[in-house]
Every structure is written in C-alpha cells, then in structure tokens.
Amino acid sequence: MKEIMMGNEAVARGAWEGGLHVATAYPGTPSSEILESLSHYPEIYSEWCTNEKVALEVATGVSFAGGRALVAMKHVGLNVAADPLFSLSYIGATGGIVIVTCDDPSMHSSQNEQDNRHYAISAKIPLLEPSDSEEARIFTKLALKMSEDFDTPVLLRLTTRISHTRSVVNLGEREAVPVKGYKKDFKKRVILPVNARKLHSKVEERTKKLKEFANNFEWNRIEEESSKVGIVTDSISYQYVKEVFPEASVLKLSMPWPFPDKLVRRFASSVDRLLCIEENDPFIESQIRQLSIPVVGKDKVPMVLELNPTRVAKSFGKEFGYPVSVDIKDLPPRPPALCPGCPHTGFFYIASKLKLIVTGDIGCYTLGALPPLNAIDTCVEMGASIGNAYGIQLALTKLGDENLKKKVVAVIGDSTFFHSGITGLINTYYNHGFGTVVILDNYSTAMTGHQGHPGVGKTLMGTPGRKVELTSLIKGIGIQNVYTVNAYDLDKIKEALKREIERDDLSVVIIRSPCALIEDFEKKPYYHVDENKCTSCSLCLKLGCPAISMGDNYAIIDKYLCTGCSLCSQVCPFEAIVQKEEK
Amino acid sequence: MKIVSIVVCGVGGQGILTASDIVAKIALRGGYDVKKSEVHGMSQRGGSVISAIRYGDKVYSPLVTEGMADYILSFEKLEALRNLPRLKNHGVVISNDYKVNPASVLSGELEYPEDIEERIINAGVELELIPGIELAHKTGNIKTVNTILLGALAKRLSFQKENWIRAIYERVPKETHNSNKKAFELGYNFKGED
Ligand SMILES: Cc1ncc(C[n+]2csc(CCOP(=O)(O)OP(=O)(O)O)c2C)c(N)n1
Numbered sequence: 001m002k003e004i005m006m007g008n009e010a011v012a013r014g015a016w017e018g019g020l021h022v023a024t025a026y027p028g029t030p031s032s033e034i035l036e037s038l039s040h041y042p043e044i045y046s047e048w049c050t051n052e053k054v055a056l057e058v059a060t061g062v063s064f065a066g067g068r069a070l071v072a073m074k075h076v077g078l079n080v081a082a083d084p085l086f087s088l089s090y091i092g093a094t095g096g097i098v099i100v101t102c103d104d105p106s107m108h109s110s111q112n113e114q115d116n117r118h119y120a121i122s123a124k125i126p127l128l129e130p131s132d133s134e135e136a137r138i139f140t141k142l143a144l145k146m147s148e149d150f151d152t153p154v155l156l157r158l159t160t161r162i163s164h165t166r167s168v169v170n171l172g173e174r175e176a177v178p179v180k181g182y183k184k185d186f187k188k189r190v191i192l193p194v195n196a197r198k199l200h201s202k203v204e205e206r207t208k209k210l211k212e213f214a215n216n217f218e219w220n221r222i223e224e225e226s227s228k229v230g231i232v233t234d235s236i237s238y239q240y241v242k243e244v245f246p247e248a249s250v251l252k253l254s255m256p257w258p259f260p261d262k263l264v265r266r267f268a269s270s271v272d273r274l275l276c277i278e279e280n281d282p283f284i285e286s287q288i289r290q291l292s293i294p295v296v297g298k299d300k301v302p303m304v305l306e307l308n309p310t311r312v313a314k315s316f317g318k319e320f321g322y323p324v325s326v327d328i329k330d331l332p333p334r335p336p337a338l339c340p341g342c343p344h345t346g347f348f349y350i351a352s353k354l355k356l357i358v359t360g361d362i363g364c365y366t367l368g369a370l371p372p373l374n375a376i377d378t379c380v381e382m383g384a385s386i387g388n389a390y391g392i393q394l395a396l397t398k399l400g401d402e403n404l405k406k407k408v409v410a411v412i413g414d415s416t417f418f419h420s421g422i423t424g425l426i427n428t429y430y431n432h433g434f435g436t437v438v439i440l441d442n443y444s445t446a447m448t449g450h451q452g453h454p455g456v457g458k459t460l461m462g463t464p465g466r467k468v469e470l471t472s473l474i475k476g477i478g479i480q481n482v483y484t485v486n487a488y489d490l491d492k493i494k495e496a497l498k499r500e501i502e503r504d505d506l507s508v509v510i511i512r513s514p515c516a517l518i519e520d521f522e523k524k525p526y527y528h529v530d531e532n533k534c535t536s537c538s539l540c541l542k543l544g545c546p547a548i549s550m551g552d553n554y555a556i557i558d559k560y561l562c563t564g565c566s567l568c569s570q571v572c573p574f575e576a577i578v579q580k581e582e583k
Numbered sequence: 584m585k586i587v588s589i590v591v592c593g594v595g596g597q598g599i600l601t602a603s604d605i606v607a608k609i610a611l612r613g614g615y616d617v618k619k620s621e622v623h624g625m626s627q628r629g630g631s632v633i634s635a636i637r638y639g640d641k642v643y644s645p646l647v648t649e650g651m652a653d654y655i656l657s658f659e660k661l662e663a664l665r666n667l668p669r670l671k672n673h674g675v676v677i678s679n680d681y682k683v684n685p686a687s688v689l690s691g692e693l694e695y696p697e698d699i700e701e702r703i704i705n706a707g708v709e710l711e712l713i714p715g716i717e718l719a720h721k722t723g724n725i726k727t728v729n730t731i732l733l734g735a736l737a738k739r740l741s742f743q744k745e746n747w748i749r750a751i752y753e754r755v756p757k758e759t760h761n762s763n764k765k766a767f768e769l770g771y772n773f774k775g776e777d
Contacts, residue, residue: 004611004619029623108622132618165645166607166619236645243644310648321650322671326706331665332693334594334685336628364628372690449623541690546629549689 005169007162010133011072011100012037013169014140019177020044021067021095024055026419027448028074029109030163031102035072036449039460043174048451048460051382051419052077056084056099063097064189066180068144072100075116076381080420082119085153087191089123090199092151092206095180096144103159105279105306109447111362111381113305115281120155120257124203126210127155127257131238133167135254139219141172150206150213159279161236161306211258219254222267230271232264232284232295237277240312244320248275259287268293275300275316279307338367340547341521341563343487343513344440347411348375349543349571350494356409356501357392361385361421363413364446364515372544376411383420385410390424390433406501411438414470415445415453422473429477429506436500437508440487441470442515450518474508481507488513490570516563524564525580529555533576540568540577584615586639588647589736592666593658594683595629602656602729603634605750609742610638612750618645629686631662656736658715658729659683660699667706674708677735679715679728711735711775718769724759727766734770744771 005013011034015023023046025035038046049055052073059069073081078101085099101119104110120127128143130136136158143154187195214220229248233241238252251267253260268274268288276285276297285297300315301307313320338345348368351358352375360366360376361384369376378388389410396405412421417439425437445451452458457467474482481503485492493511500507514520534554541548547561548568557568557577569577587610591603600621607619615638622632635647649668655676657663663678670676687693696702703710713735715728722731730751737747748764755763 002611004607004617033623161620161645164621164623166604166617166621167642167645168611168617239643239645308646308648309644309651321648322673323650324667324670324672324674324706324708326664326667326702328665328667331661331696332685332687334629334631334661334665336595336630337686339628367628371686371692538691544686544690546686546689549684550691 001171003169003171004166005133006033006164006166007130007133007136007158008033008102008164009037010136010169011140011156011158012041013171014137015070015098015144016041016044017137017172017174018096018141018144019068019175020070020144021179022046022059022062023070023072024049024058025072026050026052026055026077027445027451028077028102029448030104030158030160031072031074031077031100032448032451033163034100035460038070039462046460048453050454052081053084056081056088059097060084060088060091063093063095065095065182067095068097068177069095070098070100070140072102074110075101075103075114076110076112077101078116078119080382085119086123088153089125090191090196090203091189093147093153096147097153098140098143098147098156099153100156100158102163103157105159108160111379113280115283116155116157117256117283118281123155124207125153125155126150126214126255127157128255129157129235130162130254131235131252132162133165133169135219136162137169137172139254150210152206152210157235159236159306207258211261214255214258214260215262217255217260220260220263221252221254223250223252225249227270228272229275230267230273231275231277232267232288233277234284235279237279237307237312240307240309241277243309244313244318253284256284261291264288265291265293277301277307277312335370336367337370337544337546338364339516340545340561341516341523341565343442343511343515344368345373345543345545346487346490346493346567347438347440347511348373349567350490350497351375351409351411354494354497355407356497357404357407359385359388359392359408359410361410361412361416362447363416365411365413365440368411370544372542382416383412383424385412386421386424386428386437389435389437390428393433393435409436409438409497409501411440413446414439414441414443414455417470418454418468425474425479425508426477429479434504434506436497437506439470439508439510441510441512443520444515444518446515446517450515470510479506479508481505482510483507484510484512486513487511488565488567490567516565521563524566526559526562526564527557527566527569527577527579528559529557530576530578533574535574535576537573539573540571543567543571584639586637586642587740588635588637588652589654589656590633590635590647590652590666590669591656592631592633592662594662595632597632597658598729599632599634599658601754602733603636605733605747605754606636606736608750609746610636612746613638613742615639616642618642620645631665633666654736654739656732658732661685661695664696664699664702667703667708670708672707675711675739676703676708677711677713677732679732680712681715713770713773718773719766721769722762722765724762724766726759727762730755730763730766731770731773734767735773737767738771
C-alpha cells in the first residue's frame with residue numbers, strides 16, 4: 001500500500017517495521033514529529049525525556065538489555081547527547097540502536113547550521129542519509145539491523161527538507177524481533193581505561209569492515225548518464241542535482257561514512273569532470289580530496305544556507321526555470337512574533353521598561369528580543385541564560401559596578417529549565433551567586449509544538465505522568481526566595497521584579513499562565529478601543545501584540561485575534577481600552 | 584506527464600498546511616508521484632508560511648524556487664507578491680483578496696504596499712483575486728475561505744470535482760461538510776466581476 005508521509009513519519013514507520021521496542025527524544029524542530037508519530041504505534045513504548053543526553057542514556061539501557069532503540073533529536077541536541085554518544089561508539093550495540101539527527105540548513109528554526117555528518121567521523125559510527133520519505137523508512141529499518149550486525153550505534157541524518165517533505169511511501173509489515181535479554185559483560189560495558197583501550201582497537205576494525213560494506217552498499221548508487229560530468233551528492237542535494245542536471249552521471253551516497261573510497265574512485269575514473277554538490281560543509285568533498293581526486297565543490301557551491309534547484313543551477317552558471325521579472329526587495333518582512341494573548345509578553349514589557357539586562361534562552365520567548373519589546377540581550381543555547389547572567393555579574397563585581405550588576409536578570413522557559421537550566425541554577429546557588437532568575441512557565445514546550453515535560457506531567461503516550469512542582473523543586477535546592485506571579489498582572493510583575501533585583505540574594509520569580517495556544521488557556525471577551533478616549537499615543541503598540549494596530553485617529557484591536565488577555569488595557573494611560581461585555 | 588508545481592502561501596495560522604495536504608492527497612490518488620514541502624516551527628508564529636506541492640510521473644526536488652511554479656495559491660495578498668519570483672513567466676496567481684499587516688506595518692514603521700495587484704499584473708502573469716471572506720459569508724461558515732480558494736485552484740487542475748470534495752470532507756469536521764461543499768462550488772465557479 002502507498003501512502004504520502006512526512007520524512008519524520010516515515011522514520012517512525014521504518015522503525016516500527018524494523019521491530020523497534022523503545023523510542024526516546026527531547027523535542028526540537030525539525031525532529032519532533034518522529035516521536036509524535038511513534039507514539040501512535042502501540043507495540044512501541046515512546047517517551048519525551050528531560051533532554052537529549054538523558055534520551056540517549058535511556059536508549060543505551062534498552063540496547064544493553066537487548067532491545068531495539070531509537071533516539072531522535074535536532075542537530076544541536078546531539079551536542080547535548082555527545083558525551084554518551086562517544087562512549088556508546090566504543091561499547092557498541094546489543095540491541096540495535098539508531099540515533100536520528102535532524103539538521104537544519106538555513107536555520108529555519110535553529111541557532112546555527114552545524115553539519116552533524118561530522119559526528120559520524122568523530123564518533124566513528126556509520127552514517128545513513130535518506131533523500132526522501134521512502135528512503136527514510138527503508139534506511140531506519142536497515143539502520144536497526146546494521147547496528148546489531150556491526151555492533152555499533154548508527155547515525156541516521158535527515159535535514160529539514162527530508163523531515164518535513166511529504167512524499168510517497170510503500171508500507172511494509174512489522175518484523176517480530178524479540179528483546180534479547182540482559183547478560184552482564186564487564187569488558188564491553190564498563191569503559192574503564194583497561195577496557196576502553198581494547199574497545200578502541202575494535203572500533204577501528206569495525207570502521208574497516210563498514211568501509212567495505214559502504215563500497216558495496218546497494219544504496220550507494222551510480223546512475224549512469226553522460227560521461228562528461230559526474231556528480232557526487234547526498235541527502236536532499238541529490239534531488240536538486242537530478243532536477244537541474246538530468247544529463248549528468250550521479251553517484252548518490254546514502255552511506256557517506258565510512259567513506260566508500262573504491263566506489264568513488266571507480267566513479268571518478270568513469271567521467272571527464274567530477275563535481276560534488278552537498279549542503280553546508282564540504283564533508284564528502286574533503287574525503288574525495290583525501291584520495292587526491294580532482295573535484296569541483298565548495299569553490300562553486302555555497303557553504304551557507306540550504307541549497308535548492310535555483311542555487312544549484314546558479315552555482316554552475318546554468319539557466320533554470322522560467323522566471324518572471326519582478327522586484328520584491330522593498331516588501332515589509334513578516335518575521336514570527338509572540339501570539340496575541342501570549343503569557344510571555346507582560347514580563348518582556350516590564351523588563352524593557354525597567355531597562356534590565358536580560359540574558360535569554362531558547363523558546364518562543366526568544367521572540368521577546370525583537371522590536372518593539374527589544375527586551376533580551378543574549379541568547380546562546382538551551383539553558384545558557386542562568387550561567388550567562390551569573391557570569392556577567394562576576395565580571396561586573398570585578399569592575400565594581402554594583403548598580404548595573406543588580407539589573408542582570410536571566411529568563412528561561414519551563415521546558416528549557418528542566419532540560420538544562422536547573423544545573424545552572426544549582427551552580428549559582430552553590431557558589432553564592434545572587435541575582436534574579438525568571439521562569440516563564442506556560443505549562444508547555446510551546447516553540448516546538450506543545451510537547452509535555454516534567455512540569456506538565458502529561459506523557460507522550462497520553463497517560464498521566466508524575467508532575468514535578470517547580471516551587472518545591474527550587475526550594476529543595478535551598479533557594480528561599482521563590483515567588484509566583486500571574487503572567488497577565490503587569491503591576492505584580494513589576495513589583496516582584498523591582499523587589500527581587502534589589503535583594504542581596506538569589507531569587508526565582510515564576511511568571512505563570514498557560515500558553516495561549518493550548519487547551520488550558522481561557523479565552524475571554526475581546527477588548528476594544530473607545531475612540532473618544534484614545535489619543536493615538538501608541539503605548540499599547542509597545543506590547544507588540546499582533547491584534548493591535550494604529551488607525552488614522554485611534555488604535556484598533558482586531559476582535560478576531562484578541563484573546564481578552566487585558567495587557568493593553570493595563571498599559572493604556574487613558575482607560576481607552578475596554579472589554580466588550582459578554583452578551 | 585510534465586511536472587505540475589503549486590506554491591501555497593500565506594501567514595502562519597491560516598491553515599496553509601491543511602490546504603496543501605488536500606492538494607497532495609488528490610494528486611496521489613490521481614496516480615502521480617507527489618512531493619510536498621512545508622515549514623514548521625518558528626515561522627508558524629505569525630510569520631510567512633509557504634508549502635509547495637509538485638506532482639507528475641517522477642518528482643525530484645520538493646522545493647519550488649525561481650521560475651518553477653505553475654500556480655501560486657495565496658491566502659494573503661502580500662504573500663502572493665512575496666512569492667511571485669517562484670512563478671513561471673506564464674504562470675497563474677490565485678490570491679485571497681485579504682490583507683494581514685506584518686508587525687512592522689502594525690507599528691507604523693513600514694507601509695503595506697498598495698500596488699500589489701498592479702505589480703503582479705505588470706510581471707506579465709495572470710492574477711485571479713478571490714473575495715474569500717465575502718464568499719465565505721454566503722456559505723454561512725466564515726471558516727470556509729480556504730475551501731473557496733481550493734475551489735478556485737481546482738478549476739484549473741485536471742482532477743475530478745468529486746475527488747476534491749471527498750478529500751476536503753476527510754479534513755474538515757462533519758457538521759461543516761455542507762458549508763464546505765458550498766464554498767468549494769463558489770470558488771470553482773467564481774468568475775470575477777468584469
Ligand atoms: C539542545 C536543544 N534541544 C532542543 C531545541 C529545540 N527547542 C527550542 S526551544 C525549545 C523549548 C521551548 O520550551 P520552553 O522553554 O518551555 O519555552 P516556550 O517555547 O514554551 O516559550 C526547544 C525544545 C534546541 N533549540 N536545543
């Protein structure tokens with residue numbers, strides 16, 4: 001049977017067909033739908049973990065006991081999980097274990113465009129790269145088996161365009177694979193130096209075997225056309241190459257590491273000119289160069305941002321498509337913004353008024369850095385805000401600028417706090433740091449599609465989980481000053497912040513209300529502007545609410561967008577914004 | 584068969600992904616190879632959203648970039664113009680006659696372009712503007728704008744009307760089947776006012 005599936009759904013399908021037992025992940029665009037899809041297969045147990053490192057550790061345990069496991073994450077998630085990954089490479093796989101990384105060339109929803117193919121080389125594990133959904137299904141299944149056959153974790157790499165493209169998939173049956181069971185194996189699983197030294201030799205042997213495998217792998221495929229030009233390519237770039245250069249011979253690498261050297265040599269010698277077309281880094285190209293084969297690649301193909309048919313054609317001066325002539329450079333951009341009624345808005349409005357130095361973190365709330373709020377000073381990676389704030393304070397202490405030091409506030413979302421903020425908070429507490437940490441608790445991992453997390457207490461499989469209560473957790477660390485404020489009460493937020501930044505101690509302010517896009521959010525009657533009272537002062541626009549705009553003589557609230565959150569009426573000095581009575 | 588490429592675009596939250604899913608499903612049922620690209624995540628928070636569907640005997644690129652689209656189906660006028668470079672020089676733009684101001688316009692910093700229609704027509708392509716909201720009112724269900732636009736697209740493609748209606752029924756609540764059928768017909772039969 002044929003079905004149209006997203007790459008991520010196809011990974012789930014392939015995993016199911018391949019007899020998967022357990023799947024773990026922390027959400028992150030573009031990877032999140034893998035676990036969401038897996039949770040619909042009753043034979044597989046799936047869960048959201050607190051972060052990617054934990055997810056890989058749980059999956060490793062499953063493999064120890066002979067179960068098949070899959071871990072999914074976005075590209076930067078693998079940085080968090082890198083520590084267990086490198087050990088796991090030495091330890092190998094009892095039950096098959098597949099790590100799915102979803103890279104994000106062009107940074108559609110990410111802070112960098114790191115190319116995770118490099119992890120395959122540095123962790124010394126095989127790399128598989130599908131170029132559409134059908135291959136995503138097949139390769140996931142293959143990867144589970146390959147993992148057991150070669151005693152290695154396998155890295156399956158998708159990119160946004162593979163993860164989020166829907167294409168046709170042929171559905172297969174589930175293979176019944178029993179859990180092998182647990183057997184103690186000191187030499188394999190305790191990587192003390194005495195064992196690790198031997199394991200490293202085994203890894204090098206394994207790489208040689210895998211290289212032979214890659215040289216003969218049916219999905220590393222030569223598609224012979226003209227012998228004038230040969231193109232080596234992988235992943236989504238393969239599709240663009242086929243689109244733009246139908247006349248060229250192509251070597252499609254579905255398993256580019258360990259590098260299939262013999263195959264590449266054979267292909268190179270069959271064509272007059274060799275090109276390498278790949279996204280981001282010259283991963284394949286460098287390995288071709290190591291074989292001393294002349295190749296044209298990144299001197300023509302851009303390294304920055306994702307490829308597409310137009311960019312591939314332009315790199316080689318080829319005409320492509322039938323473009324219209326139109327100039328659109330002057331159009332107003334439409335960047336994402338905090339939603340109408342977003343519970344994050346109030347804090348940022350106040351932070352901006354109090355001119356705080358706000359170290360930010362990653363989530364919807366990072367949008368508080370954009371105009372008109374302009375309320376975030378820094379954003380590095382998940383969990384960074386608390387350590388960053390403390391570090392700024394250390395430097396300002398050295399400088400002796402006590403006044404500025406007080407203005408430093410860290411802001412972090414609830415999901416991010418559980419992911420990796422808590423370790424930073426413990427560090428500040430332990431080292432006698434002070435300052436204010438604001439947790440924006442919207443009962444959700446909103447940015448990536450409203451997944452649950454330990455503070456929500458709902459599990460991925462839909463059963464009630466156990467909820468970790470933020471206040472008692474933080475008080476348990478030893479921090480005395482923990483306060484909770486309603487996210488829509490501007491006066492209370494201001495009062496709490498002013499009081500806490502003056503305090504000579506560490507404090508945590510939890511600003512709480514459900515995300516405006518989830519069920520728990522209570523929509524209220526909309527607000528409207530009293531035309532006689534409005535003076536067009538524009539103060540309400542400073543909230544950056546998408547429902548408010550300035551008309552010719554007074555502000556206008558879009559009643560379909562307004563959620564009745566009341567922030568604008570609190571901000572208006574003329575009492576011109578009033579709630580519509582419920583009829 | 585040559586490949587047909589359609590760009591569906593608009594503003595995050597307008598239901599672009601559902602609409603493009605319906606088109607992809609119909610193409611699959613028509614026996615074609617189909618690919619559909621979409622954006623998730625950050626841009627869904629009120630940003631520009633684009634999805635592309637391509638179908639034919641064998642589809643390679645899921646992306647539709649400069650000069651590749653046969654049709655642009657836009658749920659918002661500014662987004663129709665923003666995506667115009669993706670259109671072939673003999674392509675067609677079908678756009679909802681509807682404005683959503685971006686933040687920079689709401690705050691008064693930039694202006695919403697007033698010459699969108701002119702600029703599209705001056706590019707030498709066909710423009711069909713659909714008064715989506717006005718027509719939706721006629722169906723008694725204001726949420727049928729997207730179905731109206733799909734109707735306007737359907738008229739130009741080769742798939743049977745019944746297949747469209749079936750695919751739409753699969754994606755909308757049962758109690759709205761009637762209003763959606765009406766909406767589809769309104770879009771399909773829309774003629775403009777000249
Ligand atoms: C290491 C890592 N994993 C995952 C992500 C993807 N991601 C971005 S923000 C975010 C969580 C946001 O949740 P929360 O902190 O609750 O903020 P909200 O979006 O709800 O405001 C996630 C998972 C990431 N950027 N980095």
